[in-house]
Amino acid sequence: MSWRVTLHCTRTEAEALPESEELFPFSDSPPVIVADEPDPHAPDDWRLFAYFTEQPTTRELILLRRLAAGSEPELTHLGEDDWVTISQAGLEPIRAGRFFIHTPTHRDDVPDGATAFEIDAGLAFGTGQHDTTAGCLRALETLAGRSFANIADIGTGTGLLAFAALSLWPQAKAIATDIDPISIDVSQDNAAINGVRIGHGPGELLLAVADGMDHPILTARAPFDLLIANILAGPLIDLAPAFAASVTPGATLILAGLLDTQADGVIAAYAEQGMEVVERGDGEWCVLVLKAAQRSVAASWQPLTEPGGGLSLPFQ
Template sequence: MSDSWKLTLPCTRAEAEILKEDIAPFALMDPVPVLMTSEIEAARPDEWRLDIYFENEPEPQTIAMAMHLVPSAAGTEPEIVELEDRDWVAVSQQGLEPIHEGRFFVHTPIHRDEVPDRGLTFEIDAGQAFGTGHHETTAGCLAVLDGLKSRGRRYRNVADIGTGTGLLAFAALALWPNARGIASDIDPLAIEVAERNAAINTVRIGNGPGRLEMVVAAGLVHRRLRARAPYDLLIANILAGPLIDLARPFANAVSPGGTLILAGLLDRQAEDVIAAYRRQRFRRADRQNRGEWSILRLEKRRRVRGHRPASRA
């Protein structure tokens, strides 16, 4: 293997948290670069760094793409160094240990020999680090899904908005194999990655029972998402701001009595998100905390006589 290259940029803690979950701009590069974030000094908790490892010297357009990921690095000069021969993809995968959440086991290719005999197993490449299950929000969503299955909940029509690698949609269909599923993401590269992962994990593509349809869309702005509604289970692991903006569209898309799983929000943002959905006739059924993150399970109230439903967005 030839020598590798490292590109380093300063970033904020918030940017680092997002980069743990979403590297879509790089996901379809061949070979996929490895992204790592780290705190610089404990005394300066908001100052982090982004290191991107490439097998070849990064092109100017690749550097520009990296700069776009971290707005706070605007005006700084990226540090680019050539490294000694080393397989950084293997190094990163060794650092990502398999995730156990209830009946789920999520692993990278390097851990294939550790797959248990029982449970629901998914393989997600570490190079495609957004939505691998190693971020608190994704792992928390897996735990919520597992809990719903354990309580005997049944779902027939599932949507995963902001699907990333497709993992949460795969997990839902594995739990409820007769359900119809649809997954969307605003980034077409993410959908291409999710389609690859579906093939790796033998998830059937299509729009019938037990199959997953995938579309590129912002929020619910796609004819297929509208046509498939209402959903009795909708999952959205994105960010607090978009979740608040989507409260009314989600309310219109979820059936009365349906379940909404929301993630990607910090603990301090949770009450604002809950308030936005309470105004749309959702009640908080559960709230899990993972580090600084909250995962919400909301239930849509059933209509009662004399109640005037919210107007459609």
């Protein structure tokens, strides 16, 4: 049988989730914890679902309460169905241009001619269900006729946007980073599922845990001619100088994770860096496509040789 515990939380609490093994070190079968944003119109109202194979104990419920301040656990008996089937039942495939994003339960539903990626529901963000992720996929497709050689996906979540970029530009080098180590673990698993090669070379993806642009691998890989960042408006504004310094003159940036009401503030921050808006996007969650100045701050960036030797990489 299966049991589900539901807690209401903030996005900050959802992003701070520990791994189940860390939260329940005493358990031989720890629950699987999934974060969900039920209403895109309320970007800070999230839910946590913890799926147990057996009825959770009082001790386990107390530990879960610590993940979401002020929320009382809601316990639901799910019957005999497997928790994976239940947790993914509401996650319908997403079609964004040529891209078809699906969970394992829809593996046989891929349309002819689609570029499909299998992204399991789990602890990381960016499964394609949110408007920002789907919007980024559509923005990438609009750039398909152009050529990019060095791509960065900052705040990658599940790795999905980096995978999509490499499918469009298979000879490019790509790096995907996230501040959350769980996201990088999930991205590595998703890369294996979707046949994305991990490595330094053309057509390969590097993965690293990084806070913004603060990582030696990003320094070594810069400047980028395509930079994708699906995060939040505040961090996007804070990172504007660092992004501008890490891209080539005339580079393309795809920025998302912001409401339409926040777009003007983000645009202003990047205009100060000499960038112009190419596409603002529609809807409540807009996706900005920007072009870096032809003579940008990137001129002062000193690219390093490809990391190796004494630099230890988390994934090679």
